Amino acid sequence: xxxxxxxxxxADLALHLWANDLPDLFATAARxxxxxxxxxxxxxxxxxxxxxxxxxxxxxxxxxWLNELLYWTEIEGLIFTAFExxxxxxxxxxxxxxxxxxxxxxxxxxxxxxxDLAVRATPEGYETEIVFDT
Amino acid sequence: xxxxxxxxxxxxxxxxxxxxxxxxxRVPARIYGNEDVFDMAFxxxxxxxxxxxxxxxxxxxxxxxxxxxxxxxxxxxxGVAAFRYDEGIISPGxxxxxxxxxxxxxxxxxxxxxxxPYLKDLTATIFRNCPSGVGGKGAVQLSNKDLDDVxxxxxxWAVAQGYGTRDDIQRTESYGRIAGASASxxxxxxxxxxxxxxxxxxxxxxxxxxxxVDEIYDADVADVFGLTRNRIVVQIHCGSRGxxxxxxxxxxRVLQDAxxxxxxxxxxxxxxxxxxxxREGRDYLAAMAASANYAFANRQILxxxxxxxxxxVLAGKVRDWNLHQVYDVTHNIAKIEEHQVGKQRMxxxxxxxxxxxxxxxxxxxxxxxxRETGQPVLVPGSMxxxxxxxxxxxxxxxxxxxxxxxxxxxxxxxxxALKQMRGExxxxxxxxxxIVVRTDSVKGLAEEAxxxxxxVSIVVDSVVGAGIxxxxxxxxxxxxxxx
Numbered sequence: 001x002x003x004x005x006x007x008x009x010x011a012d013l014a015l016h017l018w019a020n021d022l023p024d025l026f027a028t029a030a031r032x033x034x035x036x037x038x039x040x041x042x043x044x045x046x047x048x049x050x051x052x053x054x055x056x057x058x059x060x061x062x063x064x065w066l067n068e069l070l071y072w073t074e075i076e077g078l079i080f081t082a083f084e085x086x087x088x089x090x091x092x093x094x095x096x097x098x099x100x101x102x103x104x105x106x107x108x109x110x111x112x113x114x115x116d117l118a119v120r121a122t123p124e125g126y127e128t129e130i131v132f133d134t
Numbered sequence: 135x136x137x138x139x140x141x142x143x144x145x146x147x148x149x150x151x152x153x154x155x156x157x158x159x160r161v162p163a164r165i166y167g168n169e170d171v172f173d174m175a176f177x178x179x180x181x182x183x184x185x186x187x188x189x190x191x192x193x194x195x196x197x198x199x200x201x202x203x204x205x206x207x208x209x210x211x212x213g214v215a216a217f218r219y220d221e222g223i224i225s226p227g228x229x230x231x232x233x234x235x236x237x238x239x240x241x242x243x244x245x246x247x248x249x250x251p252y253l254k255d256l257t258a259t260i261f262r263n264c265p266s267g268v269g270g271k272g273a274v275q276l277s278n279k280d281l282d283d284v285x286x287x288x289x290x291w292a293v294a295q296g297y298g299t300r301d302d303i304q305r306t307e308s309y310g311r312i313a314g315a316s317a318s319x320x321x322x323x324x325x326x327x328x329x330x331x332x333x334x335x336x337x338x339x340x341x342x343x344x345x346x347v348d349e350i351y352d353a354d355v356a357d358v359f360g361l362t363r364n365r366i367v368v369q370i371h372c373g374s375r376g377x378x379x380x381x382x383x384x385x386x387r388v389l390q391d392a393x394x395x396x397x398x399x400x401x402x403x404x405x406x407x408x409x410x411x412x413r414e415g416r417d418y419l420a421a422m423a424a425s426a427n428y429a430f431a432n433r434q435i436l437x438x439x440x441x442x443x444x445x446x447v448l449a450g451k452v453r454d455w456n457l458h459q460v461y462d463v464t465h466n467i468a469k470i471e472e473h474q475v476g477k478q479r480m481x482x483x484x485x486x487x488x489x490x491x492x493x494x495x496x497x498x499x500x501x502x503x504x505r506e507t508g509q510p511v512l513v514p515g516s517m518x519x520x521x522x523x524x525x526x527x528x529x530x531x532x533x534x535x536x537x538x539x540x541x542x543x544x545x546x547x548x549x550x551a552l553k554q555m556r557g558e559x560x561x562x563x564x565x566x567x568x569i570v571v572r573t574d575s576v577k578g579l580a581e582e583a584x585x586x587x588x589x590v591s592i593v594v595d596s597v598v599g600a601g602i603x604x605x606x607x608x609x610x611x612x613x614x615x616x617x
Contacts (some may be wrong), residue, residue, distance in 0.1 A: 006549065008179045008547045008549065008550065009175075009178075009205065009547055010204045010205040010544050010545065010546070010547055011204055011205065011206060011544045012179075012206070012207060016489065024299075025212055053391075055323070055387075056390055056391055057390075059403065060390050061385060061598070063387070064387060067383050067387075071323060071327070071380070074269075074327055074376050075326060077269050080142060102269065105267075105268040105269055105575075106268075106330035106577075107268075107337075107338075107548075107578075107581075108268045108336065108337035108338050110231040110232060110338075110379040111231045111379050111382065111383045112209070113207040113227075113231075113386075113404050114207075114208075114227075114386060114390075114402075114404040114406070115207030115208055115227075115402060115403075115404040116403075117402070117403055117404075131207045133207060133231045133232075133379075134336055134548075
């Protein structure tokens with residue numbers, strides 16, 4: 001199971017992520033991001049949003065994925081807490097994100113950025129840092 | 135790693151990293167600020183980010199950072215860079231996600247003493263009339279057709295609907311409407327995010343503030359700007375909301391393979407760029423202009439609801455409750471402008487990311503009313519501290535493509551700020567200073583607390599010392615609505 005740690009950033013928010021495999025990386029990045037955005041009230045998800053994305057590399061796919069979730073957060077006021085990846089390669093994603101209405105908002109995240117972004121393969125799996133514009 | 139010793143001091147307020155420092159830099163990098171400001175630049179990644187900007191193709195003169203600089207993503211905040219229109223680039227990361235984030239100032243004829251009894255009521259009424267915070271809907275609901283008109287007409291659309299006057303348009307940068315905007319370059323998702331949010335402040339560092347003019351530095355210019363000591367003014371700080379964020383994100387994604395396609399080397403993926411005169415470059419410029427127009431309309435509508443709030447609370451209680459617009463500036467934008475570069479007059483794309491245009495007297499882009507004074511520059515301080523009204527100078531035209539600072543500039547992360555004090559304590563301190571505070575996010579108060587920012591007066595002293603703006607007036611806050 002992946003983990004994350006917040007990195008100090010003067011103006012924005014940033015996460016250092018570690019994960020065992022690609023689905024773990026994508027799920028961990030989303031979970032980490034949503035800890036900024038809203039408190040999880042522990043209720044079961046009530047919405048299932050299908051997501052299909054194509055991108056030219058894994059970094060772009062990861063940022064697309066997070067910004068896709070942010071889009072649903074803004075349009076429907078959802079927090080996502082569970083993820084199922086039907087297909088995930090470095091350039092393709094078919095997944096379902098399970099969400100529920102936000103009951104307590106935290107910070108407003110404008111976007112996940114490409115700043116200094118590189119997904120690195122490690123003996124344990126994957127590692128990366130993501131800066132979020134807030 | 136770059137250090138202070140790698141810089142040359144040009145004068146008391148300008149520091150230069152020679153181009154030779156890194157073979158990839160195409161121009162030198164310059165930091166504006168006194169020695170304290172210069173020292174602070176090395177506390178985060180902002181200098182490295184500035185060097186990255188200096189590596190982009192078609193950049194002319196210098197990659198510059200204003201004294202309110204701090205680490206961003208892609209460009210540093212406080213970054214100014216101009217690229218040749220004919221063989222340079224346009225970079226969405228050089229504008230940022232909040233396209234046309236900016237500040238509007240409205241001034242009144244109301245004396246401080248006459249306003250004080252009504253401050254709480256005024257603040258509560260504005261808080262009710264001007265939606266703020268995360269997840270809120272705007273004050274105005276738009277149809278699809280309305281939104282397309284907003285994107286192409288900007289503040290003009292809002293005024294045509296009865297939100298404000300033609301005089302407001304005269305006193306707005308680019309007359310509240312950036313040319314070349316095209317609604318068709320903004321995709322359905324961005325529109326979906328923007329449609330419900332028109333007339334809303336948003337969250338983060340956005341705010342609406344009631345201030346009093348407490349110092350006049352240049353009486354003649356202040357008079358033209360409509361600023362009088364001891365009178366009440368209002369500042370509105372916000373941008374293009376979710377629409378602008380989506381547009382920026384989309385074009386950064388679209389441009390991920392552009393560097394390869396056009397043979398542009400970039401040091402950071404957030405700095406993806408396309409030639410200005412390419413299909414992608416033109417599309418981004420049109421979408422960015424449309425987003426900027428959305429932001430101008432947004433501030434125009436918020437100004438209308440602030441005026442309505444003043445009327446609701448103060449009509450019959452003070453002699454004149456009207457608010458006239460001083461100016462509206464954008465501090466996240468790329469603009470096509472002509473500037474003198476050496477002996478040549480050049481058409482450039484000037485990126486200002488956390489920097490404000492500061493055009494000198496007699497510039498043809500200025501409205502008649504400000505032709506002789508130069509452009510008003512609005513520099514908000516951090517929450518609870520003073521803000522400044524400056525004016526553009528000829529030195530800014532010569533040195534910084536007519537640009538200057540945009541605010542205090544963060545120096546402490548949100549977490550570090552939270553560790554210093556809780557939101558309730560920050561509110562109590564502000565109340566003790568007599569400042570009324572309204573917010574949906576008490577925690578957010580601590581993140582935006584004054585100690586998280588540089589002292590705005592040091593930033594202003596630096597730009598004034600460097601000659602890239604002159605002081606006109608200072609205002610101090612009486613009430614803050616934090617988004």
